[in-house]
Amino acid sequence: MQISKVHKGFLFLLTLLSFGCQKVQKEVVHDSYFGQVIQDPFRNLEYLENKDVLQWIHKENSVTTSYLNTIPKQQDLIDQQIAHDQKNKYFISRLNYTPNGMVFFLKQTANENRAKLYYKKNTDSSEVELFNPKDFDPQSKDEYQISYIKPSWDGSKIVVSLIKNGDENATMFVLDVKTKKKLSGSLTNGIPSGGVGGVQWLADNTTLYYTYFPNINNKSSSTYLNGKAILYKTGTDFSQIKDVFSTKNNPDLGLKSEDFPTLSINNSNFKYVIGIVSGATQFQDAFYLPTKQLFEKEQPWKPLYKKEHKVKTHDFIGENDIIYLTAQNAPNFKICKTSFTSKNFDHPEVLITEKKDEVIKYLTVTSKGIFYSTVKNGVIARLFRYHKGEEKEITLPKPSGDIKLAKNGQEIIISLKGWLSKTQRYTFDEETNSLVPYNIFPDNGHENNFADLTIEEVTVKGHDGVEIPLSLIYQRDLKKDGTNPILMRSYGAYGSSMIPTAYYPFLLYVREGGIYAVAHVRGGGEKGDAWRNGGYKTTKPNTWKDIISCTEYLITNNYTSKRKIAIWGGSAGAVGVGRALTERPDLYGAAILSRGILNTVRIEAGINGANSAKEFGTIKDSIEFRGLYNMDAYHHIKDNTSFPATLVTTGMNDSRVPPWQSFKFAARLQEANTSKNPILLKTEFDSGHGLQSTKKRGFETIATALSFALRHTGHPNYQPEE
The missing domain is CATH 2.130.10.120 (Prolyl oligopeptidase, N-terminal domain)
Known part of the structure; x- marks a missing residue:
């Protein structure tokens, strides 16, 4: 239905009036940590099955949808992404090579919403379609996607991992490459795409390993506890799996319940297998074992190296x-x-x-x-x-x-x-x-043609004199007159880097007249191990102070001005962005916090909490607790503060960051905000951590975020009609 200008303006007014009206009942809890009492006003939002909480989430979704629908040009952003996608014909991912020259990969054409599995016998041969995820359960309304693949050494078999609704708890099975038929039932309780060892084949091209989590269907703090590295022989009953590396199987190795036991098998002929104690750490302990001993009654692992190495x-x-x-x-x-x-x-x-x-x-x-x-x-x-x-x-x-x-x-x-x-x-x-x-x-x-754009790599002096790398992409004819909208992203955690990538939607933002900025802040890996340690646990304040320093640099050097910058952080990146927002709300016109860690004091109470504590700290240690409290954006929201427009998004199936982290932050920000800027919460009930979505969902999600950023950094084409 076409909405008239009058009706659009009335809808916009109603939406503005509705902000802050969706009050949620508060349940104030007082926690004491090492003599410090902390008030948690929205603890009840952690109860995801509570009907009042669910009702509030749905109401927040309604308000958010109504508001976002008033921002023009969202469909135009989607259409431009589709047009660019059509030019590229198809997208290739998950390339896997076997020693005999075979190549396995996922391919998604411009007209497909999900990728399919293909292989080539060699680089010069024609591709062969192996598996289409829509055929997995044709009667289901769920959209299954391939999240991971792993061929055997000889290429005769391949493990296929499927996820649905964003839940990383995968359904896996073994596929015969020649016949395209399944050789196994479902292999369950694994997250091979989640960076936990993946799948490894043994030399017999029949037996495989992956890390099995017995509590994975229990969405709580115990979800990823007591994992074990298991062997499964293709064609046998799943009950025949063999535990070869775990706290239970190897109590003498000192593994903890929150550790992820994984195996590394270098090649089919190598005589050793490496057992790695993985998790949310930069470095790990490792053990080794002659491969033939995996099949014996006991596995006498021997130390190889320690995480101190x-x-x-x-x-x-x-x-x-x-x-x-x-x-x-x-x-x-x-x-x-x-x-x-x-x-x-x-x-x-x-x-x-x-x-x-x-x-x-x-x-x-x-x-x-x-x-x-x-x-x-x-x-x-x-x-x-x-x-x-x-x-x-x-x-x-x-x-x-x-x-x-x-x-x-x-x-x-x-x-x-x-x-x-x-x-x-x-x-x-x-x-x-x-x-x-x-x-x-x-x-x-086609090869991308971005001749109209330029890259500027600068370094910014931080609060303590340390030089912070800052990447800027903008149009060549841009004028540094203080009027340019900026979208700035950062991460700064786990030693991971913001890798240069030609992601078209962000370049689309640049062609809309904005500057795309990436702040390579401490906590990431851009400048090595010392850079990671500079934003880790008790040194975490450097992460958000680096973001603020980069923001002030852009203002001082006339790229932009206050309130014309949108900051965006997701997952662990939301720790820094959330604290930059609460520390200096006056600098920003908009903030986008996607599936973020925003309540670090409570991180151990949620899914994957014990592992996350390795990166951020634990409340069981007095010094690390103070670090957690300092980086907790939720607990640093000050009453009677004018906050910028903020969009908080999350997924109910998130298996890495509990969605209630977003709920509590949004509710508290709404309560404390004195400006007329919207504080929006968008919850997707059929998605998870946002790492893998259908093409259509991806286009829509990025268009929403970009239009929100442009709207609240003053771009004239993204203002609602009055």
Whole structure:
């Protein structure tokens, strides 16, 4: 139905009047921590099955939808994404190579809402469709998506992982590549796409491993406790699974209930399997075991290295030599060598020393040598080869912000990308010491043309004098007159970096006349291990102070002005963005907090809490508690404060951050806000942490966020009709 201008204006007025009217009943709880009493006014919003809470969530959704519908041009943003997608023909993801040259991948064409599974017998052969997720349960109204794949070493079988409604608790099964038929029932209680070891095949191409969580269907603080690394033999009953690495199976190893026991199997012929104590930590303890002993009654794991050795990744040469990347006494990382014979991680042979202004990021070993890539300030990447004792830089075909390395047998596949260039793959030519295009998908549409845009990489002096990298993308003819709207994103947690990526919606924002900014704040990995430790637990205040410093730099240098900046943080990135918002609400015109950690004092009470405590701290320790309280955005909302327009989004199936973190923050912000700016809460009942969604949902979500940001940073084309 077409809405007249008068009706649109009336609807907008009604929506404005409705802000703050959806009151939720408060249940004030007082908690005492080490002599400090903290008032929690909305503890009742943690009760997700309470009918009053659910009613309030639905009412908030209604208010939010009504308001967002008053912002014009959202459909135009969706249409532009669709048009760009059509030009690219298709999107490739989850590339997997087998030693015999087969290639498995997910492919999603411009007209498809979900990706399908394909393979090629070799890089030059035609692709074969293996599996379409819509065929998994045709009678279901749920939209299943492929979240993970893992072929066996010989390519005869492949594990397919499916998720629905954003819940990372996957349904997995084994598919016969030749017949395209299932070889197993459902393999349950795993999250292979969640960075927990994935799936690994053993040399027999029949037995596989993954990490099994017995409590995964219990959405509580115990969901991810007592995980175990299990073996499953294809074709057998699932009850025959074998626990080979866990707190229960190996009580002498010192594993804790919140640890994630994972296995690493380097290749089909390698005589050892590595057991890694994973979780929300930068570095881990590792053990090793002869592979044949996995099938014995007991598994006598032996220590390989400790987390104090700061090993980030490792690879092997032959049956004995270990090549590894470490931050031990080298915050920018170095490449070292030891062996299974000596296991000398305290005094190894150093092959590549730490570089002064660059972080060694990725490493892989082939018969042609050790290949590794570096990055400066998280955005300027270089590629090197170490062979026969000599280190040599490899010339790149174009500047790159990120260089990833993979192996296809003994051939190395190098992937380059940047802020304005999509991923392009290459192989290495030893004779010329250069890269050759890897044209496995030669017909994949057009090369992006962003000649009208430019990238500016600057450093900003922080509150303590530390230089913070800040990436800016804007139109070449932009005038620095203080009027430009800015969308600034940051993360700053877990040692993860904001990697340069040509994500079209953010470049679409730039073409709307805005500046897209990425603040590479402390807590991330852009400048190495020291950078991560600079925004970790008790040093976390540096994260939001870095965001504020970057904001003030943009204002001082006339890129923009107060209230014309929208900040956006998701998941752990919301810790910094949330505290920047509560610390300096006067700087911002809008804030977007997506599935965020916003109530850190209560993080251990929610799903994945015990693991998250490894990154943020625990309330059981007096010093770490103070750190948690300092970074808690919910508890730093001050009454009678004028806050900018804020959009808080979450998913009810989130298995990483409890949705009630968003509920409590939004309710408290609404209560304390004295401005007329909207404080909106949007809850999706059929989504999770937002890591994987259908194409249609993705287009709509980003259009909503961008239009909200543009509306509240003053873009004239996004103002409602009055």
